[in-house]
Amino acid sequence: MDTITPTVLALIASPRVLGNCETFTKEVSRNIPEGHRLKLIRLTSLKIGRCRACYGCVVGNRCPVEDDMVFLLDEIARADAFIIASPVYYLGANASIKAILDRGFLFFDILGKTHGKPAILLNFYGMPGRIGVAPQMLETLxxxxxxxxxxxxxxxxxxPGEALMNKANTAxxxxxxxxxxxPGKRKRTGGCPFCGCEIIRVVPKGFVCTVCHGSFTTGPKGRFVKAKEGGILGPPEHMLLHREWLRGMKERFNEKKREIMKTIIPYRDEGEWVEPPGK
Structure with missing residues (x-):
């Protein structure tokens, strides 16, 4: 961290200027006791293309998609702390969050610079209780x-600004x-006992976290009891094992390419693709 002027990068996943995501984030910034520089990126204004599933970045090639991901990742890599804010749209975070997650293979190149840096995640919703999977999407990012x-x-x-009309929210x-x-750690009152995610999957012998994939059960007093870590999250060298697995899949594809093509080609001309007029 730059001890003189650390940078807090706010990733605002809302198109609304001076909406709750932006104004509440700025109120949080006003209350950071450490001197800092607040930088904001409106994710909805960025051009984020779709992943082409070419695996080029996995094997060290430059991503062929020409968009704003390089700019975004450079800013993320340079920041010292983060505030990520999104409105809830149809029980999920804004689509800009998912668009970035779909390009997540590119995170491998900056993981050594981002790992362990602090972040606050904020979701803003309207109808009572209609939160859906929005928190999980920010947790995953x-x-x-x-x-x-x-x-x-x-x-x-x-x-717009409704969050700060409430004194409890200002506090x-x-x-x-x-x-x-x-230096304190996140206080968890529920959810996954490994990472704190509140969205879990029910399995025959207990539960599995939908983010870290840790498995756990319930104890005599109804509290979650850890069973096994999910093996997804950890220090950079551990998380980079995912890239090695992906590279192995690329090699496996090349080895089995003839068999794969023999399987899929017979389906090529079946059905009718429907497209908008003019395409």
């Missing part, structure tokens, strides 16, 4: 960047500002 999540919160606010922003660079 933070997890695969190796960030240390200090807080992950869902705040009820739909009208919350103050606490979050003080927590961002603090």
């Amino acid at each position: 933070a997890a695969f960047l190796g960030l240390s999540v200090k807080a992950s919160l869902s705040i009820k606010a739909a009208l 919350l922003a103050a606490r979050l500002g003080k927590a961002l660079f603090s």
Whole structure:
């Protein structure tokens, strides 16, 4: 971290200027006791193309998609802390978050610079209880960047600036500002006992976290009891094992290419593709 002027990078996944994502983030920044520079990126204004599943970046080649991902990853790599904020759209985070996650293979190149840096995750929703999987999407983004999540919160606010019309939320922003660079760890009141994610999958012998994939059961008092780590998250050298697995899949494809083509080619001319007029 730059001890003189650390940078807090706010990733705003909302198209609304001076909406809740932007104004609440700035209120958090106002309450960070450490001197810092606040930089903001409106993710919805970026051009983020679709992954082509070519695996080029996995084997060390430059991504063929010409868009703003290089700019975004450079800014993320240089930042010292993060505030990631999104509105809830149809029970999920804004689509810009998913677009970035789909290009997540590119995270491998900056993981050594982002791992362990603090982050606050904020979701803003309107209808009571309609949060859906939005928190999980931000948790996933933070997890695969190796960030240390200090807080992950869902705040009820739909009208522009509504979050800060509530004194309790103003006080919350103050606490979050003080927590961002603090040495303390995230306080977990529920969810996965490994990473804190609140969205879990029920399996025959217990539960599996949908982010870290750790497995756990319930104890006599109803509390979650760890069974086995998921093996996905960890220090950079561990997370980079995913890239090695992907490289192995690329090699496997080349080895089995003839068999693969023999299997899929007979399906090439079946059905009718429907496209918009003019394409």
